[in-house]
Amino acid sequence: MSLNNQGRPTAPSAANDAVQVQTVSGNKALDQATKLIFETGTPRRTGVDLPEPKGKANRLGAHAREGEIGLPGLSEPETMRHYVRLSQKNYAIDLGVYPLGSCTMKHNPRLNEKVARMPGFADVHPLQPVSTAQGALELMYELSHWLMTLCNMPAVALTPKAGAHGELCGMMAIRARLDADGHSHKRRVLVPESAHGTNPATAVQCGFTVDEIPATDDGRVDLAALKAKLGDDVAGIMLTNPNTCGLFERDIIKIADLIHSVGGYFYCDGANFNALVGRVRPGDLGVDAMHINLHKTFSTPHGGGGPGSGPTVLSDALKDYAPVPYVVKDGEGYNLVETAIDGSFGRMCAFHGQMGMYSRALTYMMSHGADGLKQATEDAVLNANYIQASLSDVMTPAFGGICMHEALFDDRFLKDTGVETLDFAKAMIDEGYHPMTMYFPLVVHGAMLIEPTESESKGELDRFIGSMRHLATKAKTGDVESFKQAPIYAPMRRLDETQAARKPILRWTPPVDVAEAAE
Numbered sequence: 148m149s150l151n152n153q154g155r156p157t158a159p160s161a162a163n164d165a166v167q168v169q170t171v172s173g174n175k176a177l178d179q180a181t182k183l184i185f186e187t188g189t190p191r192r193t194g195v196d197l198p199e200p201k202g203k204a205n206r207l208g209a210h211a212r213e214g215e216i217g218l219p220g221l222s223e224p225e226t227m228r229h230y231v232r233l234s235q236k237n238y239a240i241d242l243g244v245y246p247l248g249s250c251t252m253k254h255n256p257r258l259n260e261k262v263a264r265m266p267g268f269a270d271v272h273p274l275q276p277v278s279t280a281q282g283a284l285e286l287m288y289e290l291s292h293w294l295m296t297l298c299n300m301p302a303v304a305l306t307p308k309a310g311a312h313g314e315l316c317g318m319m320a321i322r323a324r325l326d327a328d329g330h331s332h333k334r335r336v337l338v339p340e341s342a343h344g345t346n347p348a349t350a351v352q353c354g355f356t357v358d359e360i361p362a363t364d365d366g367r368v369d370l371a372a373l374k375a376k377l378g379d380d381v382a383g384i385m386l387t388n389p390n391t392c393g394l395f396e397r398d399i400i401k402i403a404d405l406i407h408s409v410g411g412y413f414y415c416d417g418a419n420f421n422a423l424v425g426r427v428r429p430g431d432l433g434v435d436a437m438h439i440n441l442h443k444t445f446s447t448p449h450g451g452g453g454p455g456s457g458p459t460v461l462s463d464a465l466k467d468y469a470p471v472p473y474v475v476k477d478g479e480g481y482n483l484v485e486t487a488i489d490g491s492f493g494r495m496c497a498f499h500g501q502m503g504m505y506s507r508a509l510t511y512m513m514s515h516g517a518d519g520l521k522q523a524t525e526d527a528v529l530n531a532n533y534i535q536a537s538l539s540d541v542m543t544p545a546f547g548g549i550c551m552h553e554a555l556f557d558d559r560f561l562k563d564t565g566v567e568t569l570d571f572a573k574a575m576i577d578e579g580y581h582p583m584t585m586y587f588p589l590v591v592h593g594a595m596l597i598e599p600t601e602s603e604s605k606g607e608l609d610r611f612i613g614s615m616r617h618l619a620t621k622a623k624t625g626d627v628e629s630f631k632q633a634p635i636y637a638p639m640r641r642l643d644e645t646q647a648a649r650k651p652i653l654r655w656t657p658p659v660d661v662a663e664a665a666e
């Protein structure tokens with residue numbers, strides 16, 4: 148499929164339309180065709196009547212615009228319909244199973260939303276005097292306490308605004324400590340080849356060089372290869388656990404010891420902490436710094452541009468290098484430490500981080516309690532293993548054995564079928580599912596990474612498994628064509644994703660008369 152001059156996909160070609168119903172309106176029953184807002188309106192229409200300004204002379208002189216500004220002109224109902232239609236095109240965790248691996252799309256309880264919208268939290272201003280924001284500070288203090296408790300770590304920096312930002316925080320703390328100790332020659336960071344792209348990017352951003360460690364056949368860090376890479380210039384390691392293949396790094400304590408033995412630090416990417424909460428404390432594994440994606444582990448909405456929050460826990464060795472600000476208990480009340488003391492590298496962001504995420508995360512923790520958090524962890528792991536076990540006779544798990552919170556398949560089961568991972572994922576759309584994560588991690592050929600999370604009931608999982616089994620079996624019967632055509636039922640069929648990624652057309656070009664008039 149190609150893109151038209153507005154960057155929108157052109158209609159599916161007639162040859163592909165055997166099953167596609169064409170209507171005069173472009174609507175397909177309740178699935179309404181939606182154009183760009185500029186194409187829907189006409190510049191001369193408006194949803195509001197503004198009176199001509201009276202008694203105010205125009206002081207723009209020759210600079211006054213003479214023609215139309217080119218904004219989309221819609222009536223109020225048209226505007227309403229446009230945005231409601233768009234909102235209905237979203238696939239969301241509240242609509243169906245969202246099996247993206249590595250992203251942890253779990254249910255976000257509405258209770259969290261209710262608390263986040265309480266005026267004392269929602270309307271708090273970062274510059275208001277601390278005496279008027281005691282409740283908000285207490286919430287941040289409590290959240291810090293529970294994050295440190297769950298991790299068994301003595302300090303946490305709340306402010307980083309995403310996982311990647313938390314990585315930056317942790318690696319800056321490591322660098323600050325190395326420099327303070329006169330170890331500025333330590334600039335090499337070991338990163339396993341299966342790492343999330345943000346890990347090497349962060350290391351490089353902080354002025355380190357990245358040295359890749361290969362994996363063993365069972366998807367874990369190759370300990371022998373790691374040992375061979377140790378040396379006095381090693382600043383540390385960035386390791387994800389469970390790793391991006393959904394596997395627990397069994398040698399993690401040995402790895403921590405090895406890194407510490409050469410004076411390096413252990414940065415753990417904690418994006419998959421939802422597989423450990425209540426069961427394993429990173430501090431017990433020798434971790435020096437780890438970010439926690441509140442939006443993944445502690446259930447706040449994300450994806451589609453929602454905010455993230457990446458608090459970073461720090462070990463004894465790094466706690467003095469934590470960024471400001473942080474909340475301290477001060478007698479009966481709470482205070483903010485805003486000034487960097489010796490060692491700290493300063494601030495990660497202008498103010499105090501994502502208040503809305505803090506209130507959601509703490510609400511999630513408090514409403515679950517210790518037993519509930521532990522059960523969510525166990526159910527997430529159980530659900531992933533249920534999927535892996537239920538599909539392992541028709542699909543090919545990338546590694547043997549038990550997985551953690553996500554099940555990773557490769558494309559061996561598609562060998563010689565003519566169907567590829569991409570086609571398989573597109574066919575899932577026709578089954579009504581958001582596709583799983585494809586082609587990541589890169590270490591596995593044609594990877595399909597499925598993370599059901601604890602949110603899904605057995606009934607939902609069985610329906611999902613039923614669809615996956617159907618597709619896997621169909622691929623093997625040689626019905627390639629139906630895969631290549633998929634998705635058939637989606638509003639847009641196959642998009643030219645390469646073209647869209649490489650040459651995105653992000654600007655709507657108005658028709659010539661509007662463009663000229665606006666000059």
Ligand SMILES: *Cc1c(COP(=O)(O)O)cnc(C)c1O
Pocket residue numbers: 249250309310311312343345387391416418419440455456457
């Ligand atoms: C999601 C993720 C990140 C990055 O987190 P953001 O909040 O998206 O910045 C880093 N590492 C892993 C393993 C992840 O899954």
